[in-house]
Amino acid sequence: MRLIALTIVSISLASAAPCITANPSCTEWVSLGKASARSLIYRTYSLETRNEAITRALVVVHGAGRDADNYFRNTLAAAFLAGALDNTVVIAPRMASAAANCHDTLAPNEISWNCNTWRSGGPAVSNPDVTSFDFLDEVLRKVARKEIFPNLKLIVVTGHSAGGQVLNRYEMGNQVHDKLGVPISYVVANPSSYAWPDSTRPTDAAYSVQSHAPGYIPEISANAPSFRNFGGARDCTTYDQWPYGMKDRTGYTAKQTDDQLKTQLVSRPTTYLLGELDVLPLGGFDGSCSAMAQGPTRLARGEAFGKFVNEKLGAHHVVKIVPECGHNARCMFTSEDALPLLFPK
Secondary structure, X not given: OHHHHHHHHHHHHHHHOOOOOOOHHHEEEEEOOOOOOEEEEEEOOOOOOOOOOOOEEEEEEOOOOOOHHXXXXXXXXXXXXXXXXXXXXXXXXXXXXXXXXXXXXXXOOEOOEOOOHHHHOOEEOOOOXXXXXXXXXXXXXXXXXXXXXXXXXXXXXXXXXXXXXHHHHHHHHOOOOOOOOOOEEEEEEOOOOOOOOOOEEEOHHHOOHHHOOOOOOOOOOOOOOOEEEOOOOOOOOOOOEOOOOOEOOOHHHHHOOHHHHHHHHHHOOEEEEEEOOOOOOOOOOOOOHHHHOOOOOHHHHHHHHXXXXXXXXXXXXXXXXXXXXXXXXXHHHOOOOOHHHHOOO
16 A cells, blocks of 8 residues: 555656656647647646646747747746746647748648648648647647646736737637636737738837837827828738738638627737837848838837727737847746736736
């Protein structure tokens, strides 16, 4: 009996220790769609083993490099600084792709997502019956199971750069937000573009002078409007098409109405986490006319979008600017400003 008791204690202690290495030992598979299709996640604790110590979940979506391992490391660093490793399950899904210009090495039955539209809820190339947002839905459903994490109190979903693009569209579009029995909040960090809710676009009056490219100071009249109809629509015909606007939506959000997306956008707790120095065209900056219509820099675009949803749509979203951070996920996530948002009490 003593041997059995010691074995049970040993198993319990082993399961209580967070897995903090970005290698296969800290991964597991999430099944999706038909047959044996699956996608990979990095996680600090198993999503299949009961754990009463977990009170919080943090799901982080990687950037354009699809480097979930690096984002797992970044959020592990943040969790350590926040003193949250013991009570938080940190999860980094991998949107792997071997299509078009993406050349990820895939495991057997691993889903190959579209090289670009995984950022906006597009269907997988290898398994068109599932979308990238279905993957995130399934991760959240697994996390919210009371039989696994009975004391889970909240879920935070975040993403940086291309992952921030995912979060902006996923926040307004996902269909699990009110169905899991656990509150969810969203932290959208430094995306290159947003899904704009109507056909207007920001003027220079919608964002701070500091958010312009270095060396450029625009002249802004005192009564200049912050938003107006986009004057370049004739030459930039895609500016209002999904994922930059609401028109011609495809994938996960295609079956929802514009009004439904706007209502969900406004009602869900969201923070736009923006780097004070993210004003240079670096790190996969989107310089297309559709993105430039939203502002000259990532900082400007985030300020403008937050201002629009709050002032025009009546949201209560937070715009948090992180001092001395540019387009760098580790700087953003480990900052003193970000820790209370990623690991709220």
